[in-house]
Amino acid sequence: xxxxxxxxxxxxxxxxxxxxxxxxxxxxxxxxxxxxxxxxxxxxxxxxxxxxxxxxxxxxxxxxxxxxxxxxxxxxxxxxxxxxxxxxxxxxxxxxxxxxxxxxxxxxxxxxxxxxxxxxxxxxxxxxxxxxxxxxxxxxxxxxxxxxxxxxxxxxxxxxxxxxxxxxxxxxxxxxxxxxxxxxxxxxxxxxxxxxxxxxxxxxxxxxxxxxxxxxxxxxxxxxxxxxxxxxxxxxxxxxxxxxxxxxxxxxxxxxxxxxxxxxxxxxxxxxxxxxxxxxxxxxxxxxxxxxxxxxxxxxxxxxxxxxxxxxxxxxxxxxxxxxxxxxxxxxxxxxxxxxxxxxxxxxxxxxxxxxxxxxxxxxxxxxxxxxxxxxxxxxxxxxxxxxxxxxxxxxxxxxxxxxxxxxxxxxxxxxxxxxxxxxxxxxxxxxxxxxxxxxxxxxxxxxxxxxxxxxxxxxxxxxxxxxxxxxxxxxxxxxxxxxxxxxxxxxxxxxxxxxxxxxxxxxxxxxxxxxxxxxxxxxxxxxxxxxxxxxxxxxxxxxxxxxxxxxxxxxxxxxxxxxxxxxxxxxxxxxxxxxxxxxxxxxxxxxxxxxxxxxxxxxxxxxxxxxxxxxxxxxxxxxxxxxxxxxxxxxxxxxxxxxxxxxxxxxxxxxxxxxxxxxxxxxxxxxxxxxxxxxxxxxxxxxxxxxxxxxxxxxxxxxxxxxxxxxxxxxxxxxxxxxxxxxxxxxxxxxxxxxxxxxxxxxxxxxxxxxxxxxxxxxxxxxxxxxxxxxxxxxxxxxxxxxxxxxxxxxxxxxxxxxxxxxxxxxxxxxxxxxxxxxxxxxxxxxxxxxxxxxxxxxxxxxxxxxxxxxxxxxxxxxxxxxxxxxxxxxxxxxxxxxxxxxxxxxx
Numbered sequence: 088x089x090x091x092x093x094x095x096x097x098x099x100x101x102x103x104x105x106x107x108x109x110x111x112x113x114x115x116x117x118x119x120x121x122x123x124x125x126x127x128x129x130x131x132x133x134x135x136x137x138x139x140x141x142x143x144x145x146x147x148x149x150x151x152x153x154x155x156x157x158x159x160x161x162x163x164x165x166x167x168x169x170x171x172x173x174x175x176x177x178x179x180x181x182x183x184x185x186x187x188x189x190x191x192x193x194x195x196x197x198x199x200x201x202x203x204x205x206x207x208x209x210x211x212x213x214x215x216x217x218x219x220x221x222x223x224x225x226x227x228x229x230x231x232x233x234x235x236x237x238x239x240x241x242x243x244x245x246x247x248x249x250x251x252x253x254x255x256x257x258x259x260x261x262x263x264x265x266x267x268x269x270x271x272x273x274x275x276x277x278x279x280x281x282x283x284x285x286x287x288x289x290x291x292x293x294x295x296x297x298x299x300x301x302x303x304x305x306x307x308x309x310x311x312x313x314x315x316x317x318x319x320x321x322x323x324x325x326x327x328x329x330x331x332x333x334x335x336x337x338x339x340x341x342x343x344x345x346x347x348x349x350x351x352x353x354x355x356x357x358x359x360x361x362x363x364x365x366x367x368x369x370x371x372x373x374x375x376x377x378x379x380x381x382x383x384x385x386x387x388x389x390x391x392x393x394x395x396x397x398x399x400x401x402x403x404x405x406x407x408x409x410x411x412x413x414x415x416x417x418x419x420x421x422x423x424x425x426x427x428x429x430x431x432x433x434x435x436x437x438x439x440x441x442x443x444x445x446x447x448x449x450x451x452x453x454x455x456x457x458x459x460x461x462x463x464x465x466x467x468x469x470x471x472x473x474x475x476x477x478x479x480x481x482x483x484x485x486x487x488x489x490x491x492x493x494x495x496x497x498x499x500x501x502x503x504x505x506x507x508x509x510x511x512x513x514x515x516x517x518x519x520x521x522x523x524x525x526x527x528x529x530x531x532x533x534x535x536x537x538x539x540x541x542x543x544x545x546x547x548x549x550x551x552x553x554x555x556x557x558x559x560x561x562x563x564x565x566x567x568x569x570x571x572x573x574x575x576x577x578x579x580x581x582x583x584x585x586x587x588x589x590x591x592x593x594x595x596x597x598x599x600x601x602x603x604x605x606x607x608x609x610x611x612x613x614x615x616x617x618x619x620x621x622x623x624x625x626x627x628x629x630x631x632x633x634x635x636x637x638x639x640x641x642x643x644x645x646x647x648x649x650x651x652x653x654x655x656x657x658x659x660x661x662x663x664x665x666x667x668x669x670x671x672x673x674x675x676x677x678x679x680x681x682x683x684x685x686x687x688x689x690x691x692x693x694x695x696x697x698x699x700x701x702x703x704x705x706x707x708x709x710x711x712x713x714x715x716x717x718x719x720x721x722x723x724x725x726x727x728x729x730x731x732x733x734x735x736x737x738x739x740x741x742x743x744x745x746x747x748x749x750x751x752x753x754x755x756x757x758x759x760x761x762x763x764x765x766x767x768x769x770x771x772x773x774x775x776x777x778x779x780x781x782x783x784x785x786x787x788x789x790x791x792x793x794x795x796x797x798x799x800x801x802x803x804x805x806x807x808x809x810x811x812x813x814x815x816x817x818x819x820x821x822x823x824x825x826x827x828x829x830x831x832x833x834x835x836x837x838x839x840x841x842x843x844x845x846x847x848x849x850x851x852x853x854x855x856x857x858x859x860x861x862x863x864x865x866x867x868x869x870x871x872x873x874x875x876x877x878x879x880x881x882x883x884x885x886x887x888x889x890x891x892x893x894x895x896x897x898x899x900x901x902x903x904x905x906x907x908x909x910x911x912x913x914x915x916x917x918x919x920x921x922x923x924x925x926x927x928x929x930x931x932x933x934x935x936x937x938x939x940x941x942x943x944x945x946x947x948x949x950x951x952x953x954x955x956x957x958x959x960x961x962x963x964x965x966x967x968x969x970x971x972x973x974x975x976x977x978x979x980x
Contacts, residue, residue, distance in 0.1 A: 174734040175561050176554045179254055182247035183550035189240045190543040197536045214686040215530045223381050223527035230314040241308045248297050248546050251553045255294045256282050259558040260571050263832045267579040272591050272833040276565045276716050293549050300542040305697055307535045310690035315774040316668055317526035318379035322349045322780055323403040328391045332360045350780035363519040371518035378669050380407055384521035391516050526778050565720055566730040569965055570849040572839030580837035582980050584963040587826035591833045604960050604978035608824055615817035617717035617829045618710050626706040630810045633703055637803050644796045665798040666768035674792045693772040693792050700766055704759050712747055717829045724825040727854040737850025765802035770794050841966040848967040856970030857961050
């Protein structure tokens with residue numbers, strides 16, 4: 088560690104460093120046409136004089152956006168924890184502070200909601216309370232905005248919780264040393280329940296509490312605020328074209344029924360008629376042929392039929408009745424025979440429906456014909472009908488059945504629109520429509536808010552308890568482990584430099600220290616081999632089963648729509664929209680949803696698919712993380728680059744992610760967000776409140792779940808594409824045949840026994856390969872020691888593009904080409920050279936061959952105990968010094 092190496096002892100290498108050039112000294116400008124590229128020496132001279140100043144991390148950049156006082160406190164805490172080798176605790180504290188900010192906002196927003204709701208709207212249902220009542224567009228926009236805010240806050244809380252869970256699950260150097268002493272291994276850089284066997288119970292409990300407290304966030308956070316569609320009941324009247332609304336006739340006995348049916352007395356009604364909007368027939372149909380109407384009231388149909396009574400209004404029907412939640416709310420348009428402009432009356436068993444089609448193909452017993460409809464006509468009925476009752480006095484004698492009879496007991500208002508079929512049909516020429524104010528609602532659920540706040544508090548307590556964990560030097564990434572093992576090699580894995588996760592998994596005997604050498608396997612493995620067959624199969628099968636179940640549900644939903652008379656053409660399904668409430672796409676859990684369901688149960692039911700998607704995402708993310716972690720580890724055999732660690736020192740890279748690079752994590756997060764949104768639009772919470780014709784809120788309301796076939800279809804397509812992508816990635820091959828350590832602590836430590844001569848390997852760019860020949864030291868009772876004599880290096884890093892030597896061509900064939908893995912640093916291409924005599928590039932002969940032979944002869948001079956020769960044994964390791972490509976024909980220790 089003392090004196091710097093001479094230029095002849097270091098490897099000169101071009102290094103593209105786009106950021107913070109000033110902190111990396113010893114930079115030399117290259118040629119004039121490449122002034123933007125600089126180089127420095129990879130030796131002791133490139134080591135930072137002050138690792139604390141040169142290291143940058145996510146936390147150091149995060150605090151720069153905070154107030155100065157708070158940033159200074161965090162900076163002091165960082166220095167304190169760094170001195171105690173507990174830098175990870177700072178990240179946990181920042182997560183806890185972020186969760187505290189979310190808790191503060193949740194409490195403030197809940198208090199604001201309560202103060203807005205109860206004073207204005209009075210005592211309401213405890214499960215949900217009104218925040219706003221008015222225009223549907225306003226309530227919908229507020230709901231979408233608050234949903235976005237809740238998603239942001241929920242994401243912050245879940246990310247902070249996941250980071251703490253990763254810290255709890257990640258082993259420390261001490262944990263690994265204890266496990267390795269028992270010939271057990273732990274997972275590094277990936278979430279694993281396996282580690283629970285070797286960590287203390289306190290951390291396991293904290294991890295489980297953080298996990299369980301996340302479930303309500305997935306299930307309920309999006310349901311804290313929601314909108315309810317307000318629909319208004321309306322009456323339909325029929326008048327002749329020459330009816331004089333300015334001089335209404337005296338209806339006499341019909342006056343009482345008029346007020347009951349229209350919810351206003353005659354004088355008020357006739358005074359409001361001049362304000363009615365005139366609609367032509369087509370616009371009238373389009374306006375009132377809607378499932379739930381919010382801005383329209385009483386409708387007057389005007390006819391030119393000469394048989395119509397020009398001296399009185401006729402009662403037609405009632406629309407938006409609460410009993411019509413399971414079918415169309417405009418059935419009155421469909422109940423006259425036989426002519427309709429766009430609506431067809433379809434009598435199916437137990438259902439009455441309307442379809443918006445000018446023509447329909449009807450098939451009976453194999454005979455099909457196309458029926459097109461003409462003029463729109465409706466039937467009217469009198470305002471009141473006689474009420475018939477039995478005279479029970481006749482039942483006093485023995486012949487009551489013979490003498491029983493009915494008699495007129497008075498009159499009742501005609502509210503049953505089905506009876507309109509018995510009256511003659513009259514054509515409609517235009518309509519008069521009453522415009523009313525919308526009464527949609529924005530509601531919040533106080534119980535759900537309280538549950539979310541309590542879960543938030545539990546998470547914060549667990550986070551602060553995690554921050555007080557006394558452990559030091561925990562490994563959040565594989566780079567953390569390599570850095571530690573290079574600084575202090577693990578003696579339990581010495582002499583097993585080709586150890587892989589598969590070998591370790593076979594049992595403790597597979598990685599006992601042994602003098603038996605091993606050969607490097609020539610076959611390059613596929614990415615799926617890093618995951619393991621069982622987990623890969625479980626993840627793919629789970630995702631495929633989820634897609635299959637979704638496809639079955641899509642088919643059942645479409646068939647249900649078809650049975651209700653809805654067209655299932657893609658264009659018509661698209662018109663139904665994403666998450667749009669339609670009467671034909673409401674799932675009935677009982678005969679009357681307003682009596683068998685509540686807000687919280689339906690909100691939980693509507694969010695159950697979100698939990699299933701989260702489980703699939705967890706499996707998918709874990710598999711992708713494992714493959715990319717193995718690919719990053721494998722890249723060190725072909726590229727020299729700094730270690731990616733949680734807290735950078737020297738020339739190390741700071742990690743802005745735990746395992747997934749941005750080129751993968753960002754698209755994955757986008758796809759996951761879109762998938763969650765599509766699922767929320769496919770199966771969603773529905774609440775429809777009913778106002779009577781007078782504009783008063785009734786006790787009738789619809790609380791159920793709705794579905795959207797087109798949103799479900801898009802979700803299935805997206806899920807299928809994601810499964811295809813992960814399958815394709817699983818069949819890719821790694822760039823080299825380097826042993827797969829993946830996240831296995833034993834295999835990683837076995838690859839970190841560098842040759843002596845430099846104690847700062849971890850602080851510099853490193854590479855994996857053959858370093859030097861091990862020999863048996865007679866003074867250490869046969870223990871394997873590492874020679875300081877290096878193999879001839881076949882890699883020199885130069886900025887000049889020249890032809891590669893033939894020896895390097897075979898090396899390139901062995902390593903393979905291309906892997907698509909993201910590197911935060913710059914990749915450096917290997918070229919042939921000698922580390923002792925300068926560049927091997929030459930247009931004449933092969934000046935490197937003789938040098939290589941001389942170095943091999945040096946290795947052949949070493950003898951072990953009892954005269955046994957170890958020159959044929961090599962050794963592979965991560966190192967900042969020269970390395971060469973391992974041979975598949977040579978034995979390694």
